[in-house]
Amino acid sequence: MITFPNAKINIGLNVVEKRPDGYHNLETIFYPVKLSDALEVIEAEETAFSSSGIEIDSTAENNLVYKAYSLLAGDFHLSPVKMHLHKVIPFGAGLGGGSADAAFALKMLNDYFALGLTTTQLKDYAARIGADCPFFIENKPTFAHGIGDQFKPVNLDLSAYEIVIVKPPISVSTPQAYRNIIPTKPDFNLLEIDRLPIEDWKTVVKNDFEKSVFPQFPEIGKLKENLYEAGAVYASMSGSGSAVFGIFRHLPTNLDRFLPKGIFIYR
Known part of the structure; x- marks a missing residue:
């Protein structure tokens, strides 16, 4: 059995307050994109894991x-399997690749072993792996808040647009991203994004981590400029970086001309 865990991008990311437990409350929209890994499970004599790709x-x-x-396996009697992951989604990029792999593994194992787990039960298991992992169970556009673990559906459809993800050959750690972040209440409510023309996102839909990451890694900020120069109607860093995405009405045939050498491009 094989499945294809896909990445997500963050459309807007507001760091709204620091919590007493040291974590931060966030507001963001998770949007699934085509970029995906491949995960296969087959019968085996003993359980094993292997990987290829990145x-x-x-x-x-x-x-x-x-x-x-x-x-x-802690709650069900699972026979041994071999799991192989072909990794395409870059890590340290703000694309949720690891969480996607785990969530899709839960869904695939539920089917493979005919466990009969409901969507709610799968989300409960996913939440024990990572805050954003439950998002990938339903894998639909979602407003996330709290520490990124509380969800509301959002009416957002970008299927008429082309989404391009670019990534420099660097990763951004969570501590680096939070450096110099000052939590603030946002001026724009992301739950109302479906009422706002995408051409107006540039002025009000912000990723707060850009204020911290771009000064540390100017090449990431430059990629955002490159995407606007190439004709993107909206561009932003995803999550805490280092990937940047651009949303295009019409994808330029010469996109590479706008980007520096050594940049990974995902369409």
Whole structure:
């Protein structure tokens, strides 16, 4: 059995307050995109995990796919399987690739072993893996708040547009992204984004992490400028970086001309 865990982008990301537990409350929109990994599970004599593509820690115990299997195995009698992940979604990019892999593993194992888990039950398991992991269970445009673990559906359809994701050969860690962040209440309510023409997003839909990340990594900020120069109607860093996405009405045939060498481009 094979499945294709897809990435997400963050449309707007507001850091609204610091919590007593040290975490931050956020507001953002998770939007699923086509960029995806490939995850396969097959019958085996003993449970094992392997990977290809982008190099990751392939130690089973350290991988979220294996953690998904272990969570279910703790509550159900699962026969051994071999799981292989072909990694395409870059990490340290704000695209949620690891969370997607885990969530899709839960869904696939639910089908593979005919466990009969409901969507709500799958989300409960996913929440034990990561704050944004439950999003990928339903995998629909979602307003996320709290620490990114509370969800509301949002009416947003970008299927008429082309979304391009670009990434420099660097990653941004969470501590780096939070450096110099000052939580503030946003002027624009992201729940109302469906009422706002996409041409107006540029002035009010912000990613607060850009204020911290761009000064540390000017090349990431430059990529946002490059995408606007190429004709994007909206461009932004995704999550805490380092990937930047552009939304185009019509994708230019010479997009590469607007970008520096060594940049990874995903369409």
